[in-house]
Amino acid sequence: MSEPMTADVLKVEKLSIEFQLRTSVFKAVKDVSFSIKRGGTLCLVGESGSGKSVTARSLLQIVDKPGRITSGRIVLTREAEVIDITTLKANGPQIRAVRGGKVGLIFQEPMSALSPFHTIGDQIDEVLQIHLHLEKAEARRRTIELLRQVEIKNPAEMANRYSFEYSGGMRQRVCIAMALACDPDVLIADEPTTALDVTTQAEILDLIKRLQQRRGMAVLLITHDMGVVAEVADEVAVMRNGEIVEKGPVEAIFHDPQHSYTRHLLEATRKLEHNSRERDDRTASRIEPVLSVRNLSKYYGSKQAADGSWSGGLRAVDDVSLDLYPGENLGIVGESGSGKTTLGRLIMRITEPTMGSISYRQADGVTSDVLDMRGAALRAYHAQVRLIFQDPFASLNPRMTVKQIVGDPLRIAGMARGRARDGRVAELLRMVGLSPDTMDRYPHAFSGGQRQRIGIARALALDPRVIVADEATSALDVSIRSQILDLLLDIQTRLDLSFIFISHDISVIRYFCDRVAVMYKGRIVEVGSSQKICTSPDEPYTRALISAVPSPDPRQKRMMHRVRFAPEIADA
Amino acid sequence: MPRYVLKRLLYMIPTLVAISIVAFALIQLPPGDFVTTLAAQMSQAGDTVDPNTLAMLRRQYGLDQPIWVQYWIWISNIVLYGDFGRSFDWDAPVSDLLWNRLGLTVVLSLTALVFTWVISLPIGIYSAVRKYSIGDYAATFFAFVGLAVPNFLLALILMYAALRFLGISIDGLFSREYVDAPWSWGKFVDLAQHLIVPVIVLGCSGTAALVRIMRANLLDELYKPYVTTARAKGLSEWRLILKYPVRAALNPFVSTLGWTLPELVSGATVTAIVLNLPTTGPLLLRALIAQDVYLAGAMILMLSVLTVIGTLISDLLLAWLDPRIRYK
Numbered sequence: 001m002s003e004p005m006t007a008d009v010l011k012v013e014k015l016s017i018e019f020q021l022r023t024s025v026f027k028a029v030k031d032v033s034f035s036i037k038r039g040g041t042l043c044l045v046g047e048s049g050s051g052k053s054v055t056a057r058s059l060l061q062i063v064d065k066p067g068r069i070t071s072g073r074i075v076l077t078r079e080a081e082v083i084d085i086t087t088l089k090a091n092g093p094q095i096r097a098v099r100g101g102k103v104g105l106i107f108q109e110p111m112s113a114l115s116p117f118h119t120i121g122d123q124i125d126e127v128l129q130i131h132l133h134l135e136k137a138e139a140r141r142r143t144i145e146l147l148r149q150v151e152i153k154n155p156a157e158m159a160n161r162y163s164f165e166y167s168g169g170m171r172q173r174v175c176i177a178m179a180l181a182c183d184p185d186v187l188i189a190d191e192p193t194t195a196l197d198v199t200t201q202a203e204i205l206d207l208i209k210r211l212q213q214r215r216g217m218a219v220l221l222i223t224h225d226m227g228v229v230a231e232v233a234d235e236v237a238v239m240r241n242g243e244i245v246e247k248g249p250v251e252a253i254f255h256d257p258q259h260s261y262t263r264h265l266l267e268a269t270r271k272l273e274h275n276s277r278e279r280d281d282r283t284a285s286r287i288e289p290v291l292s293v294r295n296l297s298k299y300y301g302s303k304q305a306a307d308g309s310w311s312g313g314l315r316a317v318d319d320v321s322l323d324l325y326p327g328e329n330l331g332i333v334g335e336s337g338s339g340k341t342t343l344g345r346l347i348m349r350i351t352e353p354t355m356g357s358i359s360y361r362q363a364d365g366v367t368s369d370v371l372d373m374r375g376a377a378l379r380a381y382h383a384q385v386r387l388i389f390q391d392p393f394a395s396l397n398p399r400m401t402v403k404q405i406v407g408d409p410l411r412i413a414g415m416a417r418g419r420a421r422d423g424r425v426a427e428l429l430r431m432v433g434l435s436p437d438t439m440d441r442y443p444h445a446f447s448g449g450q451r452q453r454i455g456i457a458r459a460l461a462l463d464p465r466v467i468v469a470d471e472a473t474s475a476l477d478v479s480i481r482s483q484i485l486d487l488l489l490d491i492q493t494r495l496d497l498s499f500i501f502i503s504h505d506i507s508v509i510r511y512f513c514d515r516v517a518v519m520y521k522g523r524i525v526e527v528g529s530s531q532k533i534c535t536s537p538d539e540p541y542t543r544a545l546i547s548a549v550p551s552p553d554p555r556q557k558r559m560m561h562r563v564r565f566a567p568e569i570a571d572a
Numbered sequence: 573m574p575r576y577v578l579k580r581l582l583y584m585i586p587t588l589v590a591i592s593i594v595a596f597a598l599i600q601l602p603p604g605d606f607v608t609t610l611a612a613q614m615s616q617a618g619d620t621v622d623p624n625t626l627a628m629l630r631r632q633y634g635l636d637q638p639i640w641v642q643y644w645i646w647i648s649n650i651v652l653y654g655d656f657g658r659s660f661d662w663d664a665p666v667s668d669l670l671w672n673r674l675g676l677t678v679v680l681s682l683t684a685l686v687f688t689w690v691i692s693l694p695i696g697i698y699s700a701v702r703k704y705s706i707g708d709y710a711a712t713f714f715a716f717v718g719l720a721v722p723n724f725l726l727a728l729i730l731m732y733a734a735l736r737f738l739g740i741s742i743d744g745l746f747s748r749e750y751v752d753a754p755w756s757w758g759k760f761v762d763l764a765q766h767l768i769v770p771v772i773v774l775g776c777s778g779t780a781a782l783v784r785i786m787r788a789n790l791l792d793e794l795y796k797p798y799v800t801t802a803r804a805k806g807l808s809e810w811r812l813i814l815k816y817p818v819r820a821a822l823n824p825f826v827s828t829l830g831w832t833l834p835e836l837v838s839g840a841t842v843t844a845i846v847l848n849l850p851t852t853g854p855l856l857l858r859a860l861i862a863q864d865v866y867l868a869g870a871m872i873l874m875l876s877v878l879t880v881i882g883t884l885i886s887d888l889l890l891a892w893l894d895p896r897i898r899y900k
Contacts, residue, residue, distance in 0.1 A: 062803050064795065091809045099806035112797045116896050117819045127805045162895045178805065 008077065009185050009218040010059070010103075011035040015072035015086075017051070017058055017242075028054045028067060030242045036186065036218040036235075043229040043250075044222045045265070046239035047477035048448070052222045055239070056190045059220075060099050061090060076102060078185055101131040104179030108191035110171035114163035120147075121159030124178050131182040146177040150207060168336070169200035173207065180211060187212070190222045197335035197504055202548040202562055205232055224477060226269040227507075227550030230254060231557050238262045250554045268479040269552045272507035275530055276489055288361055289323035290466060290498055291347065291385075296320045296356030298342055310354075316342040317353070318522035324466065327492070329499040331513030331530060333506060333545075339522040340502045344468050347500065348387055349378065360385070363465065383413055386464040390471035392451035396443040402429070402454055403439040409461040428457040431494075432487060449480035453487065460491065470502045485512050506549045510534045518542045541565050573891070573898065580887065584880055591876040596643045599860075599868045605635050606660045606863045633660060635865075646869060657866030661859065666870045669855065676745055677851040683767055684774040685832060692779045693825075696786025700794060700821075701813060711783060718780030723843045727773045731847070734769065742769045743848040773843055778832075782825070789824050793817035819893075826889045833882030834875045 017029040029051045036042045046052045057063045059074055074085040076098065083102075088095040099105075107113045114123060121143050128139040140159065147155035150173040163171055172192060179187055189208065193201035209232060212219050223229060229236055230250065237247035238261065246259040257263045297320070302313030317339045324330050334340045345351040347358060349370060358370040360381060373381055386409075389395035396405055406425045410416050416424050426436035432453040443451055452472065459467055469488070473481040485508065491497065503509050509516055509530060516533040518526045518541070526539040537543050544565030551558040607629050611621045630636045634645060649655040656666035699711045734742045744751075745766045750759045793799065794817050802812050841853030852871065859867040891897045 057800075060804055062800060096806040096808060099804050101806055105801075105804040107797055107801060109797050113801045115798045115802070115816050115820070117816075117894065123802075126802075126807070130806050162899070164896055165899070175801070178801070 007038055008035040009038050010220070011073075011075045011077070012055075012059070013073045013075070015055065015058065015074060016070045017054055017063060017067055018070050020066045020068070028242050029058070031072070032239075032242075032244050033072075034235075034237050034244065034247060036220055038185075038218055039212070039216045040234045041212070041219040041221060041232055042235045042237060043233035044220065044237050044239055045224065045226065045229055047224055047265075047479065049241075050239040051242040052239050053190055056105070056188050056220065056222050059085065059186075059188060060103055060105060061085060061088065061095050062099070062105075076185070078102060097131070100127050100179070100184070101182045102184055103186045103188060104182075104184040106172070106175045106179050106187070106189045106192045108194050110168050110175055110195060113175055114171055116163055119160050119162055120166070120174050124159070124174070124181055127178055127181040142181070143177075146181055147174070149180075149211070150174070150177045152177075168196055169203060172196060172200075172204050176204070176208065176211070180215070180217075183215065184217065186218045186220065188220045188222070191224070192221070193228065194223070194225070198506065198548040198550075199335065199545060199565070201228070201550075208232075225550065226265060226478070226552045230552050230554045231550045233554070238265065254552070254554050264479060266552065268482050269507075271482050272478075272485075272511040273552065274511065275513075276485070276511050287325055288365075290326050290361050291322075291324040291500075292357075292359045292361075293320060293322040293347065294357045294359075296343070296346055296358065297354045298339075298346055298351060299354045302354070315339075315522045317346060320356070320519075320522075320524050322517060322524070322527070324498050324500060326465075326498055327496060328515065329492070329501055329513040331509040331516040332500065332502045332519060333504065333509050333516055333533075334519035335504060335545075337521075338519040340504075340519050341470055342522075343519070344387075344470050344500065344502050348385065348468055349373070349381070379413075383409070383462040384464050385466040385468065386459040386462070388452075388455055388459050388467060388469040388472045391475055392448050392455055393443075393475075395455055396451055398443055401440050401442055402434075402446075405443070405454060406439070406457045406461060409458060413462055415462070424461070425457075428460055429454075431460065431491060432457045447480075448476055449484060452476060452480075452484055456484075456487065456491070460495070463495070464497065466498045466500065468500045468502070471504070472501070473508055474503065474505060481508065482511070488512070506534065506546060518545065576891065577888065580884055584884065587880055588877060591880070592647055592873055593643065595872040595876060596646060596869055597639075599863070599865055599872065600639055602863065604863065605630075606633065606865060607635060609863050610660075642865075646866065650870075650873075656870040659859070659864050659867040661862045661864040661867065666867050669867065670852065670870065670874075673850055673852045673855055676849075677853075679763075680745070680767060680770055680774070680849065680851060684771045684778070687771050687775040688778040688782060691775070692782035692786060695779075696783045697790060697813070697818060699783060699787040700790035703791065708787075711787075715780040715783045718776045719784075721776070723773050723777060724846045726776055727769070727843050727846045730769050730773060742766065745770075745849055770843070770847055770849060773847070782828070785824060785828070786821060789821035790817055793820045796820075823890060823894060826886050826893060829886035829889065830879065830883040833885070834878040 012035065013033050015029055015032045016027065019026040019028055032051075032055060034042060034044075044052045044055065054063055054067060058067075058069055061069075063069070069086050072086060076083045076085060083094070083098065085095065085098060088098070114120070121140060124143040124146060125136065125139040128134045128142050129136070132139075134142065144155045144159055147159060152158050152170060152173055158166075163174070166174065175192075187208070192208070193204050196204060205228065208219065208221075211217070221228070221232060233250040235247065236250050236253040237244045238253070238259065239245070240261050246253065246257065246262045253262060254266065257266060296317060297315065298317040299310055300314040300316055302310045302315070304310050320339075320343060322330070332340045332343060342351060346353045347370075349358075353371065356371075359367050360370050361367045362384075368377070370381060400408070403422065403425050406428055407416075407421050410421050410424060415421075422439075425439055429436050429439060434450065434453055434457070438445075443454065446454065452475075455472075472488075473484050476484060488499065489512070492499065499512075501509065501512055513530045516528065516530045517524050518533065518537075518539070520541050526533065526537060526542050528537070533542060534546060537546060540563070544563045547558060547562035549558065607626050610629070611626055614621050627636075634642060637645075646657060649657060654667070656670070658664065659666050659669055662669055695711050699708045702708050731742055734740055745763060746759065747762050747766075750762045753759055794813075796817070799812070799817055802816050803809075807815070841857050843849075844851045844853040845857070856868065856871045858864075859871060
């Protein structure tokens with residue numbers, strides 16, 4: 001390397017990007033400046049809508065129409081060569097040489113970022129053929145080498161497979177291999193681990209770090225997760241509403257933040273580091289559980305032998321036993337595919353279990369078996385045990401007004417009509433912190449957090465006793481996330497509710513839950529108080545899971561010194 | 573893959589049996605039979621009809637038998653001897669009638685199909701990629717006109733225009749001197765000239781529909797993350813679009829093959845009548861009106877078989893095109 005280590009590889013100066021809308025101009029990025037040094041990592045942090053992804057895309061001139069760069073410079077320096085990307089002709093040969101050649105890009109969605117029609121090898125070969133003009137056979141040789149570098153097993157064979165035969169983590173590895181194929185100077189990673197489990201996230205961030213050190217590459221990491229920032233960043237730029245409100249070394253940002261928004265983000269993240277209500281375990285022993293799950297199993301495609309044993313197929317939920325006590329928040333944590341969502345569906349009886357029992361204790365003390373319920377009994381059960389969904393955008397019918405959505409359970413139960421129902425809807429909306437004046441509007445008029453509040457209001461409509469929340473805060477920004485959690489806690493104290501809170505996010509579980517059940521491959525590996533699970537778990541799997549959670553403090557990088565759980569690395 | 577093909581072929585057998593029964597039942601549904609129609613025609617012409625003669629005719633044609641016996645005679649002859657029976661109306665073997673017309677029908681329909689695809693694919697792609705451009709608006713406009721104008725009306729207009737401005741008559745598929753002539757280069761050129769207008773007419777609405785289908789499919793794909801990934805690799809824009817999103821947008825296109833194949837036989841009956849084309853469409857219509865059981869039955873059976881085969885071909889093509897289906 002002829003240059004000193006401190007040289008800026010990429011320098012963005014006063015970049016502005018606008019979207020020409022039908023009647024107005026939306027300024028997505030305003031006068032943004034930052035630079036990345038060779039071998040350095042800059043984290044661009046912000047919540048949804050802050051303009052961080054658009055900024056990343058503009059570096060390759062791939063902002064979707066009608067967005068366009070209105071002013072500023074993006075200067076890429078490679079040895080003696082200096083290119084201002086903003087001056088290059090759209091889709092011309094020069095900008096195409098930058099894309100994939102000098103700057104590599106990884107996206108958030110490894111599930112959809114690869115074409116399902118072409119083999120993985122074919123899609124990586126292509127980059128090598130475009131930029132290095134390699135022969136087909138030589139390109140494939142390099143592809144296999146790249147797949148080996150990103151730690152894909154049997155790379156020669158896997159190159160002929162299709163993306164749908166890869167797991168999420170493996171696909172992200174493929175995307176990394178593709179982005180790094182031509183030895184770029186800069187790697188842009190746009191939320192590369194947001195869609196992945198914590199353990200897979202740790203693996204991927206670790207891989208990026210190692211490849212970066214080996215190649216001396218600059219990395220621009222875009223994320224909303226302050227924990228990830230603390231683990232990997234050298235420099236941090238905090239974005240809000242298209243502007244960089246604060247930038248500086250990671251130490252300064254975390255330990256001496258200047259801007260109120262940075263402090264707000266950090267507080268929202270650190271708040272989730274602790275439990276919201278450090279309660280003693282007095283509740284558990286004396287009271288009868290409201291829900292009791294015993295030996296619950298759900299097998300898909302398994303066959304039962306004559307002696308009653310099962311073989312083959314998939315054991316989505318395998319011999320799970322749980323108790324939920326009144327007023328308790330029980331967390332169910334696990335990675336994708338661990339069976340936690342299926343368990344929630346079994347408890348709701350949306351899915352029929354293969355075997356086991358669920359008993360529900362009504363308010364009057366009568367206990368009945370949920371699996372024997374039919375017709376009216378099941379409807380009564382569904383009125384008392386309700387569900388909050390993950391996706392606030394997909395779970396509200398866009399053609400119904402808020403009044404109809406929230407009033408729908410009342411209508412189905414035939415409980416309140418006309419003005420009485422409107423009054424109840426208004427009361428529910430106030431309870432979740434929304435103005436009743438909004439009830440005639442449609443869901444599209446609300447933000448993600450507001451929609452989730454509407455979803456909660458709907459779940460509360462019939463005065464339930466138990467709420468099953470399946471990843472209820474996963475789709476939300478971190479500051480909204482803690483607001484929603486606080487709202488649920490507040491409602492809980494007022495209405496005497498019990499929660500089953502299903503999540504892959506340990507920090508949310510730690511904040512919200514009294515007890516936690518850890519699921520792995522359909523089984524519950526450990527149950528305990530959230531304090532115990534999150535600080536000193538007994539099981540090796542739980543220890544590995546907890547240690548992979550990024551810590552929002554650059555002085556205590558947890559992830560890079562994490563404990564590994566051996567079976568997990570194989571298929572990450 | 574061979575197992576999949578074999579499985580699909582085996583599934584076809586019960587489907588075809590069911591179809592043959594339904595087809596036969598269907599043509600028996602209208603009241604009366606061929607003899608009734610014949611009697612009605614004769615009495616219209618002023619002839620007296622002797623009931624004994626009618627009964628004799630019924631016996632002769634086997635129409636006095638129970639319906640399942642009629643079905644059994646019909647289907648066993650087809651399966652065992654390839655004999656589709658005799659047309660009462662034309663007094664000729666059904667297979668002769670069909671073969672006479674089938675060749676030209678297939679030529680005409682396949683040409684129309686190729687025409688449709690060749691025109692609609694590029695226009696559809698252009699329309700999607702340059703969404704809301706002048707070209708897209710023009711394509712959209714003509715596509716809606718093409719969808720809205722009935723084929724036979726377009727046929728009439730083109731016939732009128734050809735006669736009025738070019739002074740040529742474009743009905744039929746051959747000029748008078750070639751109709752019964754043996755095949756020669758001259759006859760081929762004559763056929764090609766006569767094909768132009770029917771192909772345009774028959775392909776028009778299909779093209780319009782496929783342009784819209786392609787545009788909609790491609791618009792769904794164009795903004796998918798894998799397209800952005802490919803763009804970030806440095807691919808040139810057109811190569812990128814043709815390799816990735818177009819490939820994905822072809823799936824629904826291929827599925828249309830399933831219902832295009834039977835249209836080769838039944839398609840555009842009205843157009844064929846207007847243009848006086850010697851294809852199978854008008855034959856089917858006449859057979860149905862006259863309750864010509866065996867001719868109508870043979871044609872309906874053939875349509876159904878073609879639908880099943882068309883679906884099979886499009887499914888196999890899809891499996892070949894889309895690894896996700898192949899690896900299922």
